[in-house]
Amino acid sequence: MSLFTTQIVNSLVLGGVYALLSISLTFLYSVSGVLQLAQADVMVVGAYCGYLTTLLVPNLVVGVLVGTLVTGLLGLAIYEGIFRWMRNSGHLILVAGLALSSLIEESLKVIFLSGHPVAYGQRVVGNGSSLGFQLLLLGLAVAIGAAFQIFLMRSRWGRALRATADDHETARLLGIPVNLMVRLSFVISSALAGGAGVLLAVIFQYITPFIGGQIEFTAVAVILFGGLGSIPGAIIGSFILATSQVFATTYLSSSYQDAITFGLIVLILVFRPKGLFSVSREVRA
Amino acid sequence: MLTLQNVVVRYGGIEALHGVSIEVPQSRAVAVIGANGAGKTTLAKSVMGLVRLTSGRVIFQGSDLGRLQTEARVRLGIGLVPEGRGLLPTLTVEENLLVGGHTQKTEIRSQLAHIYEEFPMLLPLRRRAARLLSGGELQMLAIGRALMARPRLLILDEPSMGLSPKAAGNVLEALQHLKHAGTTILLVEQNTNLAFEIADYVYVLETGNNVAEGTGEALTDSEFVRESYLGGV
Numbered sequence: 195m196s197l198f199t200t201q202i203v204n205s206l207v208l209g210g211v212y213a214l215l216s217i218s219l220t221f222l223y224s225v226s227g228v229l230q231l232a233q234a235d236v237m238v239v240g241a242y243c244g245y246l247t248t249l250l251v252p253n254l255v256v257g258v259l260v261g262t263l264v265t266g267l268l269g270l271a272i273y274e275g276i277f278r279w280m281r282n283s284g285h286l287i288l289v290a291g292l293a294l295s296s297l298i299e300e301s302l303k304v305i306f307l308s309g310h311p312v313a314y315g316q317r318v319v320g321n322g323s324s325l326g327f328q329l330l331l332l333g334l335a336v337a338i339g340a341a342f343q344i345f346l347m348r349s350r351w352g353r354a355l356r357a358t359a360d361d362h363e364t365a366r367l368l369g370i371p372v373n374l375m376v377r378l379s380f381v382i383s384s385a386l387a388g389g390a391g392v393l394l395a396v397i398f399q400y401i402t403p404f405i406g407g408q409i410e411f412t413a414v415a416v417i418l419f420g421g422l423g424s425i426p427g428a429i430i431g432s433f434i435l436a437t438s439q440v441f442a443t444t445y446l447s448s449s450y451q452d453a454i455t456f457g458l459i460v461l462i463l464v465f466r467p468k469g470l471f472s473v474s475r476e477v478r479a
Numbered sequence: 480m481l482t483l484q485n486v487v488v489r490y491g492g493i494e495a496l497h498g499v500s501i502e503v504p505q506s507r508a509v510a511v512i513g514a515n516g517a518g519k520t521t522l523a524k525s526v527m528g529l530v531r532l533t534s535g536r537v538i539f540q541g542s543d544l545g546r547l548q549t550e551a552r553v554r555l556g557i558g559l560v561p562e563g564r565g566l567l568p569t570l571t572v573e574e575n576l577l578v579g580g581h582t583q584k585t586e587i588r589s590q591l592a593h594i595y596e597e598f599p600m601l602l603p604l605r606r607r608a609a610r611l612l613s614g615g616e617l618q619m620l621a622i623g624r625a626l627m628a629r630p631r632l633l634i635l636d637e638p639s640m641g642l643s644p645k646a647a648g649n650v651l652e653a654l655q656h657l658k659h660a661g662t663t664i665l666l667v668e669q670n671t672n673l674a675f676e677i678a679d680y681v682y683v684l685e686t687g688n689n690v691a692e693g694t695g696e697a698l699t700d701s702e703f704v705r706e707s708y709l710g711g712v
């Protein structure tokens with residue numbers, strides 16, 4: 195395989211994981227109004243769950259399932275413990291997210307040998323860089339995203355969640371239990387992030403409590419890029435950012451990676467402050 | 480069917496309703512008319528539990544609704560078509576209708592077919608995003624959506640607002656149809672013509688006070704109402 199092809203595949207895989215994280219953030223934001231800045235750390239919890247699972251069952255798919263389940267419960271705990279009490283708290287919500295982020299990071303450090311890197315065993319990832327394995331990763335990312343999309347678009351509760359995202363008061367008037375929908379959005383979005391975390395750990399080839407911090411900015415860049423609340427925007431933004439990061443690392447130097455992310459953030463904030471694909475809401479009669 | 484007893488609602492320092500009492504008998508249409516800021520929307524919201532009563536009671540089918548959640552009130556059979564139509568912009572017309580039937584466990588599809596029969600104009604629009612609809616189409620959608628939950632009492636907050644006379648005529652026709660089918664209606668309106676056309680009994684609200692009430696004929700005969708609300712005709 196040529197270097198170029200390899201880079202394209204790598205970009206797709208990385209983009210798929212970014213997309214899951216950004217969809218999770220943007221979905222949570224549109225239903226609950228909370229921009230959850232610790233979501234990347236939830237992702238890392240997912241990565242550790244996947245790691246621990248694969249010590250017992252050397253199968254990545256099982257790892258993804260367990261990571262998804264545990265982080266779904268973590269999402270519920272995060273809602274009940276913190277954000278439930280912070281309705282209409284404005285910017286304090288961002289502060290709470292940052293605090294939670296450190297809390298998770300520090301706890302993981304305590305639990306996992308001062309944060310010494312761990313990695314999935316050979317039995318799980320084999321020769322992790324083979325094309326077949328990369329395609330498996332991409333397939334898993336797509337499967338998670340597709341399952342979420344089908345749930346959202348086709349099911350009764352998915353519809354109720356979208357109605358809640360559009361307008362809380364109208365949703366209430368139609369008999370939708372809005373508080374339950376907000377709680378559910380925390381569970382689902384955390385589960386999405388957790389599943390993505392298992393995949394991310396494979397791509398990075400190691401896990402530390404700090405890998406969340408590394409991609410937190412990327413995720414925020416992606417949703418600014420795509421427009422807060424827009425799922426197609428999150429997907430396209432993810433692939434654009436992943437591609438530019440992968441190619442910058444290959445052809446320039448990995449130190450340009452962050453520069454590119456921040457450069458894009460600045461460009462978007464200046465030229466398209468509402469994002470490339472922001473949902474137009476002004477039509478509300 | 481619905482009784483409001485001395486309802487007082489305060490927003491912070493401002494009192495929007497100063498003790499309003501109204502009565503909506505079963506299978507009848509009752510209107511509440513009043514100018515901007517009279518408290519009409521507040522009254523509608525107080526029935527749905529969207530604003531908290533400072534004092535007074537809202538009684539539906541004999542039981543005090545107290546602090547019951549909005550969702551629970553919908554399940555009891557009260558529906559509100561809100562002021563401004565309560566657009567769900569990213570959902571399609573059909574999704575709006577389906578979500579209106581969220582509380583219904585069964586027969587959603589047959590109810591959907593029934594709504595398309597009642598509002599045939601919605602059928603060709605079913606796959607269109609609600610944000611692309613015209614004002615008149617949107618109002619029909621909002622009414623159809625509220626009907627998906629098969630409410631016993633339907634409250635409408637200024638359904639004719641911003642509509643052309645023709646579209647307002649369609650709303651009137653839909654309401655008349657509903658009334659004949661036995662649905663109880665509480666209409667909150669500035670459009671006195673529409674209100675008098677449909678309502679068996681009308682209350683006049685002025686800055687949070689109920690200042691007059693009566694049948695349509697009685698009120699049109701009253702000097703006060705003619706001068707204040709019917710342009711002195």
Ligand SMILES: Nc1ncnc2c1ncn2[C@@H]1O[C@H](COP(=O)(O)OP(=O)(O)OP(=O)(O)O)[C@@H](O)[C@H]1O
Nearest residue numbers: 490493495513514515516517518519520521522669
């Ligand atoms: N959320 C709120 N906070 C503070 N004051 C409010 C709020 N909602 C309404 N009010 C005030 O309560 C009063 C009644 O408002 P309401 O919306 O019920 O009137 P309305 O009769 O529906 O008017 P319109 O015909 O313009 O819709 C007004 O003085 C309004 O400014």
Ligand SMILES: [Mg+2]
Nearest residue numbers: 519520521562
């Ligand atoms: Mg009003």
